[in-house]
Amino acid sequence: AQSVTQLGSHVSVSEGALVLLRCNYSSSVPPYLFWYVQYPNQGLQLLLKYTSAATLVKGINGFEAEFKKSETSFHLTKPSAHMSDAAEYFCAVSARNTDKLIFGTGTRLQVFP
Amino acid sequence: DSGVTQTPKHLITATGQRVTLRCSPRSGDLSVYWYQQSLDQGLQFLIQYYNGEERAKGNILERFSAQQFPDLHSELNLSSLELGDSALYFCASSHRGRNTEAFFGQGTRLTVV
Numbered sequence: 001a002q003s004v005t006q007l008g009s010h011v012s013v014s015e016g017a018l019v020l021l022r023c024n025y026s027s028s029v030p031p032y033l034f035w036y037v038q039y040p041n042q043g044l045q046l047l048l049k050y051t052s053a054a055t056l057v058k059g060i061n062g063f064e065a066e067f068k069k070s071e072t073s074f075h076l077t078k079p080s081a082h083m084s085d086a087a088e089y090f091c092a093v094s095a096r097n098t099d100k101l102i103f104g105t106g107t108r109l110q111v112f113p
Numbered sequence: 114d115s116g117v118t119q120t121p122k123h124l125i126t127a128t129g130q131r132v133t134l135r136c137s138p139r140s141g142d143l144s145v146y147w148y149q150q151s152l153d154q155g156l157q158f159l160i161q162y163y164n165g166e167e168r169a170k171g172n173i174l175e176r177f178s179a180q181q182f183p184d185l186h187s188e189l190n191l192s193s194l195e196l197g198d199s200a201l202y203f204c205a206s207s208h209r210g211r212n213t214e215a216f217f218g219q220g221t222r223l224t225v226v
Contacts, residue, residue: 043203043217043218043219044203044217099144099146099169100146101146101148101158102158104155105155
């Protein structure tokens with residue numbers, strides 16, 4: 001069975017600081033991994049996905065994530081936070097032989113001026 | 114705009130009632146997924162349809178049912194509603210039924226009073 005754990009339900013950073021949102025996965029088979037962002041009163045938007053190509057995945061809005069099999073991690077980073085990055089971020093996993101996404105509990109990112 | 118349309122955006126109804134949520138997938142997408150987002154359960158996969166046929170089932174209650182019509186739109190029917198069914202219900206669609214390509218709608222917020 002697949003699962004993801006997001007460490008930290010809330011993360012606060014200053015504008016211009018590094019953003020690091022943590023995600024660890026559990027999967028008995030090579031997984032697909034995703035990061036989604038949800039702005040207030042909005043749907044989920046795909047930031048980036050790992051599907052077994054390059055382990056460093058670049059997404060939209062300057063975000064990237066690195067798949068580390070040895071650490072079973074897929075942490076999301078952005079070098080410099082912007083006020084517009086304030087949102088809730090979800091890590092998700094799926095096995096390659098299924099179509100459903102298993103989501104983490106989410107991390108709310110606050111960005112202070 | 115993801116191209117996935119959900120109606121209505123908001124729905125308030127009383128306990129014991131039945132409601133229908135509607136989803137129009139992106140043009141050309143054959144697969145539709147339904148997810149429920151609530152404060153206590155987080156984001157949970159409910160059910161997936163592919164070209165009119167049920168393909169995968171998640172944590173969907175027996176009081177809930179879904180279908181996908183020949184024009185590929187989908188409806189999620191929720192009956193005998195309880196206060197705990199209050200949640201945000203998302204629809205997502207993908208072209209070939211692969212979650213690596215899924216795009217989410219903006220959701221229907223259901224409030225049961």
